[in-house]
Amino acid sequence: MSAAAVSLRKVGKTFARGEVTAVEEIDLDVQPGEFISLIGPSGCGKSTLLRIVGDLIQPSSGEVVVNGKSANQARRDGDYGIVFQDAVLYDWRTVTRNIALPLEMAGWDRSKRDARVKEMVELVELTGFEKRHPWELSGGMQQRVAIARALSFSPALLLMDEPFGALDEMTRERLNGELLRIWAETGCTVLFVTHSIAEAVFLSTRVVVMSPRPGRITEIIPIDLPQPRTYETREEPRFFELVTQLREALHGGSEREPSLRAAEAE
């Protein structure tokens, strides 16, 4: 068995001195090169889980291994890049300098940095916008800058927390396609948090379904759609089957709450 990119063993996290359980008993192995989506209703702890992998939140229990080391060591080694729902670009930096930020902090010299940033600008197709400031860009373009920044130092792992959640449907679908192209080109492992069933099916190699209160993994659905995925993928019968399967998995929890199910059926 090859070393997992991310390995979670009985990971739990409680807040407010143990009174609120965000996630519990999380076991998950992500192989290098996989595209894993975490999906579930609000409060299921999927963003918390992403932050635990990124060593931005400390788990209350369990073990987290990223790239064969502790999450803390992985963060210190720059093993992952992260993209949030908001692009979190710095207004005082141009597109180029936003992308270069992690490289500056890692102490890359100027010429190496410039060459790398140029590559990244091409990768996310922002040529011509290098000297712009973030507020001059559309939401989709800002998010592409954030992706370029997250990938600029070639991390093995890309953590994404609802990166396209604030975008309109058309922009989201286009960026989904671009993200898959970038994923194929870089060969990185992706851990992707989303609310969207269609997005999770379209992007992922496996979808991790979570339920809330407390946040747990209820099901892991392999997505066997052929690669590379294109616009046509969304129109294949298999795509719809998987969407239905995922939807049922997500609503599986409501079998215990018939009133909720009846409300949804209306």
Next chain:
Amino acid sequence: MSVIATPVAGERLLGRTMRGARSWLPAVAVLLLGLGLWEGLVAALDVQRFLLPPPSDIARTFWDERDALWSAGWYTFKEALGGFLIGCSAGIAVALVLARWRGLSSAIMPYAIAANAVPIIAFAPITNQWFGVLNPLSKMAIAAVLCFFPVLVNALRGLTSVHPSSIELMRSYAAGEVEIFRRVRIPNSLPFLFSALKVASVLAMIGAVVGEYFGGTQEALGVQIRNSAALFAFETAWAAILVASILGISFYLAIVLLERLTMGWHPSARAAE
């Protein structure tokens, strides 16, 4: 597209000047109208000179006594500038400390915010006694205290009102506190800081001039305003106030210029162009 010739530099400059003139013109017209009205009403209603001298008399005095007025103005401006530098540096330094140790901030900030609402100028007679009426430090002290609180409150707000994801992003790069301050908190605070510095530049001039009303050397502008008014030399008093206004506005504009130079990236700076 190619048929449209790019305008030559001269035309462009002219165009910009014309546009500039169009936006300035109403303000200039209001100024002239106001001065004309003042002059006319003073003459028409036969207003007593000691109540309100006509602008023409003030202008004449402003010119005739320019050496004395400007040297007094410069003396007072130096006090204001000294107080501004001391007060703002202290405000920024304390804001940095409080932003780093937030527990301290919750203990201290309620008082800082309350102090911000206190008429600090009321302490001027006391600082005069502390440092000596003739010592410029007594005016610098009151100007410094006036500048300190708004700068502290605003700088702290700028340093701490950072998007949580911004901090998470920096932590994902294994950045320490110093680096988070240097790369996120301090740049983020600049728009807040500059609005405070603009307020402080005005307060520093007020502090210095009003501080001098409570006593100071004969070289000081505030003392000259007070004495001329007491001696019914109202044209001189008004001319001195004009000097104080010019210095105050110039000080303010200098901060605006500094803001433009350091924050060219900021949308507000672009929008104002």
